[in-house]
Amino acid sequence: MTTTTSPGPLNEECHCQRARHRHGTRACYVADRCRCAACTRANRRDAKLREYARTHGAPPPLVDAKPARDHCLDLMAAGMGCKTVAREAGLSKGVIQRLIWGNPDRGPSKRITRAHSDAILATGLRVTDRYRVDALGTIRRLQALSAVGWKHELMAAWLDMSPKNFSRLIGGRQGHVAAWRARRTVDLYEQHWQGPAGHPGPTARAAAEGWAPPLAWDDDALDDPDARPAPARRPGSHRDMHAYADLLDIGLGADEIAAHLGVSQMRARNTIQTRARRAA
Structure with a gap:
């Protein structure tokens, strides 16, 4: 059984062995071996509650798991991994895994403790550079830059990617991209959309694939999956x-x-x- 009190905030100044603990939870005490005063009190409190439940038959305070599960799925769809969601909520990764996927012998949790539910629902989206986001806008911008003559080797260097991985990305064979690469691509697109000096026309791959140049796109449509570029005109027609x-x-x-x-x-x-x- 877990404590019914809400966990404390993340403490950037934590002196424990592992950083970014959410103090005041038994999960922090057990999983991260944090022995600060708040986590120690939470562990003692939970031990007393478990003993009380054992001797008096008191049921644990369980609530419907669906709101917490839906919130976890939303956070993960936005780029947070299961381990990150658990860390931000001050819970063990196993709690989140059981909530979403369940165990091999049974499905996802139908009910969870109120403390776990409250901790998960209080967890906000935290997207940092290493999180992965939808790659559609990044792909369209890179293809448009290729269509005005920017070489793939140069763009790969801009994004600190190997030529092979860049080829997969610009070809639309990668569904997600690191958040920092998505932001850098937006900046590069805004700086270089007019093409390199002495513009030689589209790259060979852009011409073969028929990728749309920047002026075929509205800037606010590049990240819209339902948007389409303006039809290309045939030169000389x-x-x-x-x-x-x-x-x-x-x-x-x-x-x-x-x-x-x-x-x-x-x-x-x-x-x-x-x-x-x-x-x-």
Whole structure:
């Protein structure tokens, strides 16, 4: 049986062997071997309650496990691992595992102690650099950068990835990515969306895959799984000739027009000059 009191806050100044304990819980006393005053009191209190329950037949204070289980699943879907959820709640990993997956001989816990439920429901989302988040927005941004000419070897170095792992990521074969890489990709995209100097056009893979360039995307749609890029125009088509005039009227330069239409900057400049000569 566990204590019915709420666990204390995480203590960054803890002098125990392992850091980030949630003091005042028996789990901290047993699993982490914390012997601070709060954890020692919690362990003694639980021992007395277990003895009282044994001698008086008092039932443990159990509650429906579903709210706590749903909260755990939400935290894990947002990037927190099972062990992290347990640590933040001040509980053992086994409690969380049994709550979510159960034991081999039975399903997930149907009822848990009120103390465990309260501790889990009080645990907030804590996403740090090492947590993994959905990779969709990262993949779309990297593909768009590839579509305006940024080499994959360079982007892999930006993200501190091996070429093989980067190829898996940009190809959409990786569902999650470290949170710090997702944030760095957003920053890189905002800095380099116009393409490298002397834009040579899309990389070979971007051209083969038909990846959309940055100007085909609304910035707020890159992370939306239901959003789609604007349809690409075929360079040289009659519709494309009108597109040059439209984009020039908007005020875009040759480099931006090249990125939008998925052509090289040289081709864009030549087309603009040709149109200017014809207009003269």
